Amino acid sequence: MMRSFGDVYRNKRILITGHTGFKGSWLSTWLLELGAEVNGFSLDVPTNPSNFEVLGLKKRLKHITGDVRNLKQLEKAFDRVKPEIVFHLAAQAITRQSYEDPQATLFTNAGGTVNVLECIRRSGSVSAAVFITSDKCYQNVEWIWGYRENDRLGGDDPYSASKACAEITCQSYIKSFFQKRNSPRVSTARAGNVIGGGDWAIDRIIPDCLRAFSKKKKLEIRSPSSTRPWQHVLEPLSGYLWLGANLYKNNKIVSGESFNFGPQNIESWTVKALITEFVKRWGHGKWSASVKRSSDKKEATLLKLNCDKALARLKWQAILSFSDTVRLTADWYKAYSESEDDMYGLTVGQIEEYTEFAVIKKLAWSK
Numbered sequence: 001m002m003r004s005f006g007d008v009y010r011n012k013r014i015l016i017t018g019h020t021g022f023k024g025s026w027l028s029t030w031l032l033e034l035g036a037e038v039n040g041f042s043l044d045v046p047t048n049p050s051n052f053e054v055l056g057l058k059k060r061l062k063h064i065t066g067d068v069r070n071l072k073q074l075e076k077a078f079d080r081v082k083p084e085i086v087f088h089l090a091a092q093a094i095t096r097q098s099y100e101d102p103q104a105t106l107f108t109n110a111g112g113t114v115n116v117l118e119c120i121r122r123s124g125s126v127s128a129a130v131f132i133t134s135d136k137c138y139q140n141v142e143w144i145w146g147y148r149e150n151d152r153l154g155g156d157d158p159y160s161a162s163k164a165c166a167e168i169t170c171q172s173y174i175k176s177f178f179q180k181r182n183s184p185r186v187s188t189a190r191a192g193n194v195i196g197g198g199d200w201a202i203d204r205i206i207p208d209c210l211r212a213f214s215k216k217k218k219l220e221i222r223s224p225s226s227t228r229p230w231q232h233v234l235e236p237l238s239g240y241l242w243l244g245a246n247l248y249k250n251n252k253i254v255s256g257e258s259f260n261f262g263p264q265n266i267e268s269w270t271v272k273a274l275i276t277e278f279v280k281r282w283g284h285g286k287w288s289a290s291v292k293r294s295s296d297k298k299e300a301t302l303l304k305l306n307c308d309k310a311l312a313r314l315k316w317q318a319i320l321s322f323s324d325t326v327r328l329t330a331d332w333y334k335a336y337s338e339s340e341d342d343m344y345g346l347t348v349g350q351i352e353e354y355t356e357f358a359v360i361k362k363l364a365w366s367k
Contacts, residue, residue: 002033004355004366008245010035013125015083017041017068017116018090019061022199023132025051026233027087029344030241030351032060039081041074042090043067051198054336055344068112071119078119085244086129088116095136096203098159109162110169117173117186126184128247130240131170135192135229135262135305137163146229146306149190149258167258174256185247185255189240190305191262195274195325196233197332197347205271209278210333213285220290224272227302229262232325234354235318236261242316242365253313262305263318277322281330315364319357328353 014031018024019040031038038061045052052058064080066073068090091109092098098105113131120126138147139154153168155161170188178186195206205221212219239261246254279285310316320328328350335346358366 002352002355004358005034005241005245006249006367008248009085009241011037012248013037013039013081013084014087015039015041015077015081015085016087016089017112018088019057019063020045020050020052021089021093022051022196022201023194023233023237024089025055025057025198026196026347027089027237027240028052028057028061029055029347030234030237033348033351034241038062039077039083040064041066041068041077047200047202049200051200054198055347060344068115069107071115074115074119075122078123078125082125083123084125084127085248086116086120086126087240087244088113088129088131091132092159092162094201094203095157095159098157098162102158105158106162106165109159110165113166113169117170120184120186121173121177123184128244129184129186130244130247131166131186131188132240133166133188133190134160134163135190135260135303136160137167137190139164140303142302144302144304146262146304147260148306149260149309171256178256185250187243187247187254187256188258189236189243190258190260191231191236191239192303192305193228193230194233194236195230195329197329197336197350199233205274206278206329209275209282209285209287212287213279213282214337219275219285219287221271221275221287222290224270224275224289226271227268227304228271229268229303229305230274230322230325231263231318232320232328232354234328234351235263235320238354238358238365239310239314239316242314245365246314257309257313259310259314260305260307261310261316261318262307264307268304269322273322274326277326278330281326282334317363319361319363320354
């Protein structure tokens, strides 16, 4: 069993919304290895295949089926679990899909956040909660420097708007209901563009590469010059876990705050660079820039985060190089494609490798 994050999570009752998703399944695995009692609340398994099923997590944690848009279902889950720490990840997470169904996106991402906050407000068990939103909650004016936590929120597309709404809603609840000494301590976390093994979502670069390359088809890319702060999924998860641990320990300088978790600015890479590096690690694959353009579905071409606040307040920083980020991702998918019997063990092994990197870097959370 791993010992990190001050050993806060051992034997704690944890509730994760959206535990069947890509990030949620990795977070569930890490918490299980930290000795936590993990409970998950999710509407469905979002993809086929899915990391949740590949890792056999349904047998390892308490799985509750429910919709964050349904307050009664969520209340029953809180009553049943009586969580001490909550991680809210349940969301409609695809920007382009938000154009197809903006109502569901807003109801899930904004309305679901309201419901989770309301359950926390009524709960007598919750001490700490981390609400995961997105780097796209910022009003993106495509400037060259990274967005800071006090920069303007907003969004031209329904997904970005829904995440900005979730952030504003959290701040409203924090200031209105969570200011007393014994109130639950709540913070929000902003990250985006994570990669890693076990992601099969639509309209994401690495899963799109896998779907094309496995069929020996050429992949068409919409915007190869777009820049994103690519990071391995374990990077922001370490931030979420360390933020949650600090909230639980009642660290006054993090309660009610928002934090960016991402790579340093020098680690922002283009879509082209990511695909090129992945092809090198994967061994084969062809791609080209798409000639098609969709003027009614705007996508940002430049997006960076400034993570100085996480470094100053939490002593947190990203630790993987771009090369290691892609290596871990490609190695995971290679093992899966070669029918590795113990994908849970392999996933835990990557978490342990990442933790060792943090120990070498002497990061605060690795102790």
